[in-house]
Amino acid sequence: MSTNEHDRALVDRRLFLKLSGAAGAGVAAGEILGRWPLAGAAAGSGVRVVAVACNHNCGGRCHLKAHIQDGVITRITTDDSPDTAGRPQLRACLKGRALRSRLRNPARLRYPMKRVGQRGEGKFQRISWDQATEFIAAKLKRVVEQHGPSSVYIQYATGDCGAISGHAAAQRLMNLMGGYLARYNSYSSACLSYVAPFVTGYRDTNSYQTLAHSKLIILNGFNPAETIFETNSNYYLARAREAGARVVVIDPRLTETAATFADEWLPLRPTTDAALFVAMAHVLITEKLCNREFLDKYTIGFDEAHMPAGVPAGNSFESYVLGRSDGVEKTPEWAAEITGIEAHAIRNLARAYGTLHPAQLLQGLGPQRHAHGEESVRAGIALACMTGNLGVLGGGWGGGEGGRRLEIPIGGLPTGTNPVKTRIPVFLWTDAIVRGTEMTAGDGVENGPLASNIKFIFNLGSNTLVNQHADVNRTVRILRDEGLVECIVVSDHFLTPSARFADILLPADNSLERADIGVPWSGERYIVFGNKVVEPPFECKHDYWWLSRVAERLGIGEAFTQGKTEEQWLEQIVGDARQRDPGFPSYEELRERGFYRQDPEEYVAFEKEIRDPAGHPFPTPSGKVEIFSRTLYQRNRADIPGVPHYLAAWEGPQDELSRRYPLQCIGPHYKRRTHSTWDEDAWMEEADPQQMWISPRDAAARGIANGDRVKAFNDRGALLTRARVTRRIRPGVVAIPQGAWYTPGKDGVCRRGCVNVLTSQQATPLAHGNAQHTILVEVKKV
Amino acid sequence: MAAAPAQIGFFVDATRCINCKTCEIACKDFNDAPVGRRIRKVRSFEGGEFPAVFAYNLSMSCNHCEQPACVEGCPAGAYSKRAADGIVVHDPEKCIGCRYCTWLCPYGAPQYDAREGRVRKCNLCAGEATPVCVAACPMRAIEVGPLAEIAARPGSTIALRDLPSPQLTGPSIRYRVRKEARA
Numbered sequence: 031m032s033t034n035e036h037d038r039a040l041v042d043r044r045l046f047l048k049l050s051g052a053a054g055a056g057v058a059a060g061e062i063l064g065r066w067p068l069a070g071a072a073a074g075s076g077v078r079v080v081a082v083a084c085n086h087n088c089g090g091r092c093h094l095k096a097h098i099q100d101g102v103i104t105r106i107t108t109d110d111s112p113d114t115a116g117r118p119q120l121r122a123c124l125k126g127r128a129l130r131s132r133l134r135n136p137a138r139l140r141y142p143m144k145r146v147g148q149r150g151e152g153k154f155q156r157i158s159w160d161q162a163t164e165f166i167a168a169k170l171k172r173v174v175e176q177h178g179p180s181s182v183y184i185q186y187a188t189g190d191c192g193a194i195s196g197h198a199a200a201q202r203l204m205n206l207m208g209g210y211l212a213r214y215n216s217y218s219s220a221c222l223s224y225v226a227p228f229v230t231g232y233r234d235t236n237s238y239q240t241l242a243h244s245k246l247i248i249l250n251g252f253n254p255a256e257t258i259f260e261t262n263s264n265y266y267l268a269r270a271r272e273a274g275a276r277v278v279v280i281d282p283r284l285t286e287t288a289a290t291f292a293d294e295w296l297p298l299r300p301t302t303d304a305a306l307f308v309a310m311a312h313v314l315i316t317e318k319l320c321n322r323e324f325l326d327k328y329t330i331g332f333d334e335a336h337m338p339a340g341v342p343a344g345n346s347f348e349s350y351v352l353g354r355s356d357g358v359e360k361t362p363e364w365a366a367e368i369t370g371i372e373a374h375a376i377r378n379l380a381r382a383y384g385t386l387h388p389a390q391l392l393q394g395l396g397p398q399r400h401a402h403g404e405e406s407v408r409a410g411i412a413l414a415c416m417t418g419n420l421g422v423l424g425g426g427w428g429g430g431e432g433g434r435r436l437e438i439p440i441g442g443l444p445t446g447t448n449p450v451k452t453r454i455p456v457f458l459w460t461d462a463i464v465r466g467t468e469m470t471a472g473d474g475v476e477n478g479p480l481a482s483n484i485k486f487i488f489n490l491g492s493n494t495l496v497n498q499h500a501d502v503n504r505t506v507r508i509l510r511d512e513g514l515v516e517c518i519v520v521s522d523h524f525l526t527p528s529a530r531f532a533d534i535l536l537p538a539d540n541s542l543e544r545a546d547i548g549v550p551w552s553g554e555r556y557i558v559f560g561n562k563v564v565e566p567p568f569e570c571k572h573d574y575w576w577l578s579r580v581a582e583r584l585g586i587g588e589a590f591t592q593g594k595t596e597e598q599w600l601e602q603i604v605g606d607a608r609q610r611d612p613g614f615p616s617y618e619e620l621r622e623r624g625f626y627r628q629d630p631e632e633y634v635a636f637e638k639e640i641r642d643p644a645g646h647p648f649p650t651p652s653g654k655v656e657i658f659s660r661t662l663y664q665r666n667r668a669d670i671p672g673v674p675h676y677l678a679a680w681e682g683p684q685d686e687l688s689r690r691y692p693l694q695c696i697g698p699h700y701k702r703r704t705h706s707t708w709d710e711d712a713w714m715e716e717a718d719p720q721q722m723w724i725s726p727r728d729a730a731a732r733g734i735a736n737g738d739r740v741k742a743f744n745d746r747g748a749l750l751t752r753a754r755v756t757r758r759i760r761p762g763v764v765a766i767p768q769g770a771w772y773t774p775g776k777d778g779v780c781r782r783g784c785v786n787v788l789t790s791q792q793a794t795p796l797a798h799g800n801a802q803h804t805i806l807v808e809v810k811k812v
Numbered sequence: 813m814a815a816a817p818a819q820i821g822f823f824v825d826a827t828r829c830i831n832c833k834t835c836e837i838a839c840k841d842f843n844d845a846p847v848g849r850r851i852r853k854v855r856s857f858e859g860g861e862f863p864a865v866f867a868y869n870l871s872m873s874c875n876h877c878e879q880p881a882c883v884e885g886c887p888a889g890a891y892s893k894r895a896a897d898g899i900v901v902h903d904p905e906k907c908i909g910c911r912y913c914t915w916l917c918p919y920g921a922p923q924y925d926a927r928e929g930r931v932r933k934c935n936l937c938a939g940e941a942t943p944v945c946v947a948a949c950p951m952r953a954i955e956v957g958p959l960a961e962i963a964a965r966p967g968s969t970i971a972l973r974d975l976p977s978p979q980l981t982g983p984s985i986r987y988r989v990r991k992e993a994r995a
Contacts, residue, residue, distance in 0.1 A: 106841050108948065121950045124837040131841075255830035261950075268828045268951055284858075289867035290830045297863050701832055712847045713840060717833045725862065757858055757865045 077104070081624025083548045083560030084126035085541045086704035087188035089254075089432060090261035091548035091556075092122035093625045094129065096563045103130055103542070103563060109625075115269075117629060120261045120556065124717060125704060129542060131713040133564070137524055139537035140568035149518070150510050152530040159569065162534055163576055167583035169517045170207070173486045179208035180450045181482035183459060186217060189491030189522065189707055192546035192560075193442040193603055194596045196490030196521055196538070196573025201445040203577050206586045209450030211466075211484060213459065214476070217498060219395050220457060220799025221403030222430035228659045229411050231649030234635035235434045236390070236426050237554065238263050241270035243424030243632075246386040248379070249279045250303060250410070252394030252431055255286035256701040259431055260552035267291055276386065278379060280306065280371075282696060283723060283765055284758035296379070297760040300694045301679035301804055302369040303397040307409035308676050309365030310380035311351045314416050319384030321418035328643060329415050331658020331673055338652065338660050347412055347657045347673040360676070368676065368684075370760065383417050388424030392431055396698065401679030401804040404796045408674035412657045420655065421640030423632060434553035434635060438628065439610040441603055442547075443574070451477040455798035459484065460505055460791065463514050474798035489520045490573050491538060493706040493771075495528035500789035500802050502772050502780075503747045506531070521573050524710050527772040527784070538573060539566040545597050545621070547604075556627035559620045572596055662796070669795040680792060681806045683762070691744050691806035693728065693764050697785035700767035709771045709782075720783045721754040723765040724809065729755040734811050741779070741812045742766060744805065747787030749780040750812060764809060768802070819878065819898035820936065821959035821984030823968070824871050826993070828953040831856050831869040838948035839873065842940075843932065849923040851934050852945055857974045859992055866992050870975070871954060873934035873945070874921040876900045878982030881916040882933075890931075898959070898984060902933045918976040919983065962986045971995040 077099045084092040097105040106129050109119035142162040147153030157165075173181055182204055187197040204210035215224060226233035238260060241247060247270060254263040264287075271277055271291055279288035280296045280303070288295050298306055314320050325332045333348040344355040353359035362373035362380075369376075383389055391414055397406045410428035411420070419425030454462050455474040462469060466483035469475045489495040495518070499505050508514060509531045520532035529535055543566040548558040566572075574596045581590035594602070601617050608614045615626050638646040647653030651660065663672030671677075678684045683694060702718035703709050709720075722742060724734065734740055736755040741748055742764065751766060759765055772784035780787045789802045831854055839845070839852035852873035860866050876893075880900045883891040890906035891913065893899070902913075902922070909929040913922040922931040936956070937943040946954050955962070962968060968986040970978045973995050987993075 107838075107944075110947070113952070118952075121948065122834070123832055123950060124834045127834055127837040127841055127948065255832060264830055264832075265951055284865050284867055286831045289858075289869075290828065295863065295865070713837060716847050716850070717836060727862075757860065757862050758867055761862065 076100070080561050080563050081559060081621070082129070082542055082563055083546070083558040083624070084122055084129065085191045085546060085548040085558075085560065086125065086707050087191050088257060088704050089259035089263065089550060089552040090123070091191070091550040091558045092126045092261055093120045093558050094122050094126050095624070096542065098563060103133065106130055117627070118262050118265055120558075120625065122261075123258055124701065125708055125714070128708075128711060128713045131711055132708070133540070133542055135524070135710060137710060138567060138570070139523060139525060139529070139535065140570070141537060142569065143535045145533045145535070148510065149512055149533065150506055150531045152525065154535055159571070159576060159579070162536060163579040163583060166519055166534055167580045170486060170580070171584060173516060174207060177482040177485045179204065180211045180452055180480060181485035182210040183462070183484045183487050184210055185459070185487055185489040185492045186213065186456050186494045187490055187492030188705065189493065190538070190573075191548060192541065193440070193549070194546060194572070194574055194599055195442070196577070197488070197492070198443045198445050199574045199577045200488040200490055201448070202443060203581055203590055205446035205448055206581070206589050207584065209448045211462065211480065212448055212450060212453040213456040214453050215456045215797065215799055217456065217494065217800055219398065219430065219432060220455070221398035221794055221797045222395065222407050224797030224799065225404040225407050226429055228662055229408055229650070229656055230427065230429070230636060233429065233433060234427065235431050236635050237434065237631060237633035238266035239630050239632045240423055240634060241266050241275065241390065242273050244270060244275050244388055244390045245424070246382055246389035247271075247275050247277045248383065248389065248391045249277065249281075249287060249291075250391065250393045250406075251281055251397035252392045253281065253285040253287045253396075253698065255290065257394070257699045260550060260554045262554075263552070276382065278382070282760045282763045283698065285698070286701070289758070296371050296375055299368070299370045299683050299760065300696050300763060301400045301402070301682040302676070303400075303406035304402065304409045304674060305360075305365045305368040305676035306371060306376060307406065307413055308351055308360045308674070309362045309376050310383065310413060311347070311409070311416060312360045313362060313377050313380035314384050314413075315348060315351060317381065317384070319381065320416045324418035325415055328420070328640065329655040329657050330652045331656060332412070332415070337658060341658070341660065341663065341672075345658065345663065345672055350673055350675060383413065387418070388422050389417065389419055390424065390426035391419070391428040392426060393429065394431055396696070396803060398430060399800055399803050401682060401794065401801045402669070402677040403794050403799060403801060405674050405677055411655065412674055415655055415657065421634060421636040423634050427635050433551055434633060438549070438555060438557055438607070438614070438626065440547065440549060440557055440607040443599055452480055453477065454480070455793065457500075457791075457793050457800045458798060460499065460508050463508050474793075483514070485516045487515055487518045489518060489528055489532070491521060493526050493528045495520070496531055497527045497706050497772050497784060497786060498769070500786055500800060501746050501791045502784060502786045503778070504791060526706065536576060537568065537570040539570045543570065544572050545600055547600060555630060556625055558625045559623075561621055561624075667795070679804050681790065681804050685806065687806050691808045692762070693807050693809060694762060695742065695785070695788060695805050695807040696763065696765050696803040697768035697789070698765050700769060703767070703769040706769040706771060709769055719752070720767065720770045721752045722783065722809070723754050723756055723759045725759050725761040725763070726755055726757060727761040728764070728809070729753060732810055734809070739812050740809050742788060742807050742809045744788055744807045746790065747778070747780070749783050749785070749787050751783030764807065818896065819959040819984050820876065820956060821962050821986065822875070823955040823957065823962040823965065824985065824987050825951075825953040826868050826870055826987050826989040828951040829854070829869045829871060830951060832950060834948050834950055835871050835945035835954060838944045839934070842937065842944040845923070845932065846925055846927065849925045849932060851923055851932060853920070857993070859973070866990060868990055868993050870972070870987065871945070872919060872985065874900060875919055875981070875983030875985045876936065877984060881918070881981050882913040882922060885912045885916040887912065899936050899938075901935050901938070902931065904930050904932055907931050918980050959984045969994055
């Protein structure tokens with residue numbers, strides 16, 4: 031959205047407030063002379079307080095309360111249960127506190143619509159729900175008959191993280207119709223999720239309560255202050271530091287996390303994390319700080335004495351680090367050239383990691399959204415083993431944060447079984463439109479080949495269709511061609527960049543307008559329940575509602591709904607959870623309380639494998655942590671090495687292209703958005719406007735002053751944004767927060783600053799994951 | 813003006829503040845403040861030279877000063893300082909929108925909105941059991957209490973590199989902050 035459009039939205043919103051009488055409900059004139067503090071002051075008379083939830087896609091899920099007076103939500107507050115050290119309240123962040131602003135936004139989609147102009151032009155005509163569902167049912171039937179079920183693709187969607195989400199309902203529908211083209215990986219953690227099974231057998235992480243036991247905490251590209259990896263992740267980090275832990279942050283930016291918690295900041299060049307780790311391994315080996323006993327007992331492939339049979343000498347991690355295999359010794363001086371971090375700082379960090387025990391290396395997901403994102407994950411796990419920190423309280427596995435195995439046993443809408451077994455890596459969905467049937471196992475296709483290219487897309491509560499996928503300009507060229515994808519169905523709250531590409535555009539309800547359950551993906555032991563507190567406005571509907579009507583038209587209505595409304599499904603989900611967990615509250619209790627919580631626990635990932643290796647071998651071919659993976663080695667590819675390597679990135683600092691585009695550009699998460707959700711919100715824009723971080727050195731070289739309008743560009747696209755000139759970013763690097771809505775002018779230049787006009791669709795070698803932080807750009811003042 | 817015997821003040825632990833702005837938005841929601849009116853605001857500061865850079869954040873609303881310039885300068889008598897607890901109260905009903913207070917306050921606390929034609933500011937959430945910012949902070953970094961107690965806490969300071977001299981108005985706020993930020 032351009033500045034002008036934002037201004038217009040604000041004017042509209044003011045008008046809306048005036049008309050709805052919703053303004054001025056906070057402090058009434060008579061209240062200001064009240065006493066402070068008033069013991070036990072509660073909501074005033076006639077005010078109902080009802081539990082609601084913030085269900086967007088960060089690692090937390092937050093408990094909120096809506097204060098309702100005369101049918102209007104007058105306030106939002108958060109958890110007010112006792113706030114204790116063992117059980118800190120689930121306090122929402124700024125976004126959860128702004129739910130009223132989001133709810134009131136007059137730009138809300140109101141009616142079902144059908145495209146009338148060219149696809150992507152954003153011209154629509156109002157239709158009825160009957161017309162919409164009839165169109166979708168007929169089109170779906172024809173596409174499935176003509177191209178088969180695998181021509182239907184249900185887009186990666188995180189806009190609605192409830193238990194009865196639209197994409198889950200669409201999967202349920204398609205499974206009753208013969209299936210759909212499945213996908214694997216995510217845009218968050220493709221490399222981590224894909225490569226972890228080769229090393230430790232599965233992916234897991236500690237709970238943040240364990241930080242209190244660490245003497246040293248190394249945060250590599252981990253910025254929970256903005257990403258909110260769990261509702262209380264930052265609070266636990268603060269407490270650990272106050273308990274005496276030393277905190278080192280490795281990041282191209284002095285992030286909010288680094289600024290607050292870091293005793294030391296190491297501003298590394300993006301894409302070079304693995305070089306830093308390998309050099310730390312060099313120090314640990316040459317200064318005899320390795321825990322050989324731990325390595326010998328729990329791992330294979332660290333040294334030549336512990337290699338699988340039949341592998342030629344020189345292929346161990348130690349041989350690589352010491353340069354025995356390639357003649358290049360991976361010293362701190364070698365890494366200093368690559369990473370931009372001075373050799374003595376690398377030495378000091380390695381010595382600290384080797385001597386302060388226990389120590390946690392926490393990697394964020396940013397480092398693995400790079401060209402060779404697999405390698406930093408693997409190298410981090412190797413370091414954790416070398417220092418004996420894996421599976422130890424206060425230690426950590428070093429691979430990557432998020433998604434631990436510690437969930438309250440609650441399900442979602444049952445989706446059924448997909449009869450189509452073909453799966454694509456999610457990042458290659460645009461390729462599956464253009465050349466799906468030609469894609470092979472080399473593209474990461476499982477159980478291929480594809481029977482058809484993608485012809486029909488459900489994009490429900492998702493901005494991946496345009497905004498969050500890489501290389502927006504390539505994506506929109508593909509989507510505009512109506513000979514490729516024949517039908518795109520979108521549901522959303524606003525006219526997002528993805529919604530503009532809909533053939534049928536449907537107005538969705540939001541989390542205050544229906545009941546739903548939220549489960550944090552962090553694995554923290556709680557779930558939240560949000561009550562319906564207001565009616566959906568205009569003709570906004572839940573995706574399940576209209577998909578039921580589509581199912582009816584296709585003659586599978588009964589099979590789809592089993593006679594249940596979405597709330598009846600919720601009741602069943604809660605009933606099932608109660609079967610598995612006797613402490614789980616009844617549906618009525620859950621509605622009243624708004625959350626169910628078990629006591630937080632000091633959960634140590636891989637604790638059982640370390641405590642009892644015979645009883646709990648790692649689920650890998652060798653039963654041990656595979657620092658060397660024979661499976662990967664046998665791929666016989668330089669970019670998929672048997673042990674973790676530093677591999678120079680395409681569009682990295684050493685790439686020839688840097689002569690034309692000398693700045694590395696990363697797209698960090700921004701606290702005012704959850705990915706692209708909230709970009710439309712005026713409160714969030716006031717708190718934190720979209721802007722590009724650039725160092726004073728790079729700004730001065732281009733005549734750029736703080737606040738200047740600038741253009742960032744490369745061969746794939748260009749955007750306009752404002753410069754924030756700050757010493758908090760490494761010279762040679764710029765940062766454009768991801769999630770701003772693609773808003774092209776007539777010249778195709780994005781006015782809002784969507785970083786994905788600059789990013790590349792080149793996938794990582796092993797995981798076929800997104801490397802959206804690996805790009806080179808140039809910047810100029812406009 | 814003499815300090816109130818039981819002056820209430822803010823204690824903000826800037827060594828915990830992650831600049832998340834939850835306090836700012838919770839305050840905005842409570843006060844129904846339109847865009848442009850920021851009754852509480854988190855300001856971010858940086859210093860040092862790369863790579864020895866530091867940054868810190870200061871969450872601030874009204875500091876309920878011991879010698880409040882707004883009370884002295886308001887021609888409409890919209891401001892008063894309560895004798896019992898020293899809270900500086902602004903009564904929007906009396907406010908004539910002249911904006912003198914916005915020029916006089918060294919901290920930018922009074923927030924004028926042209927559409928309303930009036931100023932609003934932090935009245936310490938009068939009527940609430942706990943001020944909204946205190947209850948909202950995910951880092952538990954904001955507290956309210958007797959100024960004498962707050963000022964005596966370890967590390968408590970108000971003389972900061974990036975703030976006006978506290979001698980101007982005697983702000984009833986104390987920070988715990990990294991050493992580089994101290995005046």
